[in-house]
Amino acid sequence: MHYVYDLFCILVFPGLIFLSIFGVIAEFIDRKLYARMQNRMGPPWFQPVADFIKLLAKEELIPEEADARMFKVLPVFAVAAVVTAFLYIPLWNTTSLYSFNGDIIVVLYLLTLPTLTFFLAGWYSTSLYATIGAVRTLTQLFAYEVPLFMGILCPAILADSWSLEAIAKFYSEHPWYTLFNLLGFVVSIIAVQGKLERIPFDIPEAETEIVGGTFTEYSGKLLALFRMAIDIELIVCAALLAAVFLPFGLSMAPITIAGLDIEPAVSFLIFLVKILAIIFVMSLIRSIFARLRIDQMIDFCWKYLAPAALVQILISFILKGILIR
Amino acid sequence: MAKVTIPIGPQHPALKEPASFNITLDGEKILDMIVKVGYNHRGIEKACEQRTYIQDMYLIERICGICSHTHSTCFIQAVEEIAGVQMPKRGLYIRTLVAELERIHSHLLWLGVAGHEVGFDTLLMYSWRDREIVMDLLAMLTGNRVNYAINTIGGVRRDITPEQIKTTLAQVDVLEERTKYYIQVATEEITLIERLSKVGTLSHDDAIRLGAVGPTGRASGADIDVRRDDPYAAYADLSFKVCVDNHNDVLGRTIVRVSELMESYKMIRQLLKNIPEGPVVVKVPRKIPAGEALSRYEAPRGEDVHYVKANGTDKPERVRVRAPTLANVQAVAAMLKNGYLADIPIVVAAIDPCFSCTDRMMVSMKDVNASKENVIDWKTLRKYSIDWYRQNRGLDLSKIKISKRW
Numbered sequence: 111m112h113y114v115y116d117l118f119c120i121l122v123f124p125g126l127i128f129l130s131i132f133g134v135i136a137e138f139i140d141r142k143l144y145a146r147m148q149n150r151m152g153p154p155w156f157q158p159v160a161d162f163i164k165l166l167a168k169e170e171l172i173p174e175e176a177d178a179r180m181f182k183v184l185p186v187f188a189v190a191a192v193v194t195a196f197l198y199i200p201l202w203n204t205t206s207l208y209s210f211n212g213d214i215i216v217v218l219y220l221l222t223l224p225t226l227t228f229f230l231a232g233w234y235s236t237s238l239y240a241t242i243g244a245v246r247t248l249t250q251l252f253a254y255e256v257p258l259f260m261g262i263l264c265p266a267i268l269a270d271s272w273s274l275e276a277i278a279k280f281y282s283e284h285p286w287y288t289l290f291n292l293l294g295f296v297v298s299i300i301a302v303q304g305k306l307e308r309i310p311f312d313i314p315e316a317e318t319e320i321v322g323g324t325f326t327e328y329s330g331k332l333l334a335l336f337r338m339a340i341d342i343e344l345i346v347c348a349a350l351l352a353a354v355f356l357p358f359g360l361s362m363a364p365i366t367i368a369g370l371d372i373e374p375a376v377s378f379l380i381f382l383v384k385i386l387a388i389i390f391v392m393s394l395i396r397s398i399f400a401r402l403r404i405d406q407m408i409d410f411c412w413k414y415l416a417p418a419a420l421v422q423i424l425i426s427f428i429l430k431g432i433l434i435r
Numbered sequence: 436m437a438k439v440t441i442p443i444g445p446q447h448p449a450l451k452e453p454a455s456f457n458i459t460l461d462g463e464k465i466l467d468m469i470v471k472v473g474y475n476h477r478g479i480e481k482a483c484e485q486r487t488y489i490q491d492m493y494l495i496e497r498i499c500g501i502c503s504h505t506h507s508t509c510f511i512q513a514v515e516e517i518a519g520v521q522m523p524k525r526g527l528y529i530r531t532l533v534a535e536l537e538r539i540h541s542h543l544l545w546l547g548v549a550g551h552e553v554g555f556d557t558l559l560m561y562s563w564r565d566r567e568i569v570m571d572l573l574a575m576l577t578g579n580r581v582n583y584a585i586n587t588i589g590g591v592r593r594d595i596t597p598e599q600i601k602t603t604l605a606q607v608d609v610l611e612e613r614t615k616y617y618i619q620v621a622t623e624e625i626t627l628i629e630r631l632s633k634v635g636t637l638s639h640d641d642a643i644r645l646g647a648v649g650p651t652g653r654a655s656g657a658d659i660d661v662r663r664d665d666p667y668a669a670y671a672d673l674s675f676k677v678c679v680d681n682h683n684d685v686l687g688r689t690i691v692r693v694s695e696l697m698e699s700y701k702m703i704r705q706l707l708k709n710i711p712e713g714p715v716v717v718k719v720p721r722k723i724p725a726g727e728a729l730s731r732y733e734a735p736r737g738e739d740v741h742y743v744k745a746n747g748t749d750k751p752e753r754v755r756v757r758a759p760t761l762a763n764v765q766a767v768a769a770m771l772k773n774g775y776l777a778d779i780p781i782v783v784a785a786i787d788p789c790f791s792c793t794d795r796m797m798v799s800m801k802d803v804n805a806s807k808e809n810v811i812d813w814k815t816l817r818k819y820s821i822d823w824y825r826q827n828r829g830l831d832l833s834k835i836k837i838s839k840r841w
Contacts, residue, residue: 148560216596238441242776245462309554310626319777321447401554402628403777404463 115424119207121352126193133341134158136389143393162334170330175236184227185335191223192342199349201381209275214266217350218259225251225305226338232324243323246404247314254304260419261298263352265291267426269354274353281357288357290429295355296416302347303395310399311407345385352384443779447473452790461831465774470767475791483754488514488588488723491751496582498756499792500542503582503808505734511586512667513730513743518723526590526715532670532706533577533585535699539610540569541735542692545787546617549689552780553630558620565613568606575599582655592717600707607700614696621689631686635770635782635836638683645769648762649737654680654687661733665828671703685785721749735785
């Protein structure tokens with residue numbers, strides 16, 4: 111029975127199927143918010159699903175020059191990596207499905223994998239636009255990854271643990287300590303914008319410059335899978351930020367209605383609200399900025415984001431000395 | 436990465452019209468660039484010779500979908516000059532009114548396109564929404580959103596009513612409010628300034644040497660504007676400022692365009708306040724006497740030039756169009772020197788190119804006639820033009836300094 115439960119967790123809830131559906135909803139919300147902020151109507155609720163189905167029905171074209179096997183495997187790999195990352199994040203209470211000391215590093219590593227698959231996808235496409243997109247993806251990775259890691263690991267320093275579960279537990283016991291991590295939260299949310307390749311950091315897929323960027327040669331089911339991976343990545347990043355920086359609402363007292371404990375349901379709703387709030391902030395960032403150039407992006411990340419993250423680390427160390435003895 | 440040559444165009448999502456830019460890149464840096472135009476040749480000049488002047492006006496209006504009034508007015512001015520028509524004042528005022536409304540719609544459109552090219556889609560959505568106001572005004576005044584067909588030989592086809600004047604004034608106030616906001620965005624929004632400032636620099640000397648016109652030239656400090664220098668239609672009666680900027684880059688071109696919007700609102704108010712009573716059109720015979728004329732017009736993109744040669748029939752013998760983009764496209768290569776791949780779309784967009792307007796048959800003098808008598812050197816040409824302006828327009832242009840290089 112143990113294996114059945116595990117399989118259910120991985121494939122259905124909160125694994126692949128739940129994530130896909132939630133990803134599609136998140137994409138809709140993101141697009142709708144973006145549209146409303148731009149004074150547009152925005153798409154109907156089923157638009158992302160319709161896009162997905164349409165892509166599934168389309169012909170798959172693989173360039174003759176491309177490495178067909180890598181070309182086909184990479185989208186699956188991207189989806190697998192982001193779905194796996196989700197399993198370690200505490201969702202509606204302080205316990206995640208699987209946890210061990212150091213899982214926060216594993217989650218960050220698993221979140222780096224999709225970016226690497228984007229790079230490889232562009233590289234193996236052998237098209238010029240895709241290659242330039244691929245090089246930009248990798249260049250960008252080196253710029254945002256360090257501030258993102260430092261930003262997300264700061265709460266871990268204060269909580270004195272490398273496990274997401276322990277971090278969540280620590281902060282739900284001391285909710286006010288979250289405020290000390292505000293700078294890290296800001297740094298991370300900006301860096302995540304780079305990871306998800308969204309404006310102002312959507313340089314690898316700048317449509318007016320290099321057509322579709324890394325995905326120029328992708329079509330049909332393979333492109334649909336990549337799109338799904340990006341949607342799920344959005345959820346996972348938002349969930350990770352919520353778990354690390356917004357840990358309130360976890361492990362509340364049991365709430366009973368008609369003899370049923372609905373505490374998990376309420377906590378789950380709070381979790382959804384937190385994720386939507388983060389998506390809202392990310393949509394806002396996306397709609398108020400222009401796309402930066404790659405050199406400006408790297409300058410910005412190393413000149414402002416990385417030092418800000420270092421300051422946050424310093425704050426965390428000092429506070430750790432004062433508050434926790 | 437090794438050196439690569441990437442093709443931008445003839446078909447590319449960044450381009451609204453076919454044009455080809457072959458770019459040699461070293462990583463993200465531009466090493467070399469070859470510009471090719473001519474994918475959109477429609478044979479309009481030749482077609483004009485087979486149609487009557489009135490038919491030509493509608494054909495020429497379709498050279499460009501954005502500055503259609505520009506081309507039709509420029510052409511009709513040349514025809515009216517040959518025919519020696521005494522133009523009714525009210526007709527000229529209405530012509531100028533539509534011209535300025537067209538400039539507003541063109542500049543707002545450009546602002547949106549510029550936003551899109553640097554990935555700032557919110558600016559695109561906002562400015563195109565506000566552009567609807569001016570499109571509606573044009574539809575109300577002329578009957579059409581584009582290709583207004585307001586001109587006719589000897590005046591305009593429609594009069595404007597006092598209610599229309601009232602509506603226009605009210606809507607211009609709304610547009611002015613919005614434009615103030617865009618000026619704020621263009622001069623204060625950090626990422627936008629990062630992307631526009633120091634990008635696509637064209638020095639003052641280069642602008643003069645390469646013959647940049649319109650906002651492209653004015654953003655490099657070239658103080659030229661046909662509306663002031665060689666007034667046509669009702670511009671002589673208006674007081675306005677020629678917006679010149681010394682940024683020399685894309686930011687300067689943006690600032691010139693948004694400040695020109697403010698000047699246009701001013702001009703529209705003056706036009707509607709002082710519009711004289713009287714007829715809007717005079718009758719002109721179908722046959723235009725033999726003669727030739729060159730007409731200049733300050734299009735939203737720069738100086739537009741039309742040449743018409745009449746032979747006494749109801750059809751022109753030769754029509755020649757030089758759209759402003761032809762004057763500006765030469766500057767693009769200079770602007771992109773040592774630039775980045777990411778800057779190509781915005782730098783190309785910053786001259787507000789219109790390639791379908793530009794594409795004409797080009798026959799160089801060398802091909803047609805190698806004899807030397809047909810080639811005029813620069814000095815003779817300059818002397819000729821100064822004499823011509825003194826005789827025909829009463830303007831003395833001999834004081835204008837030109838670069839020593841010539």
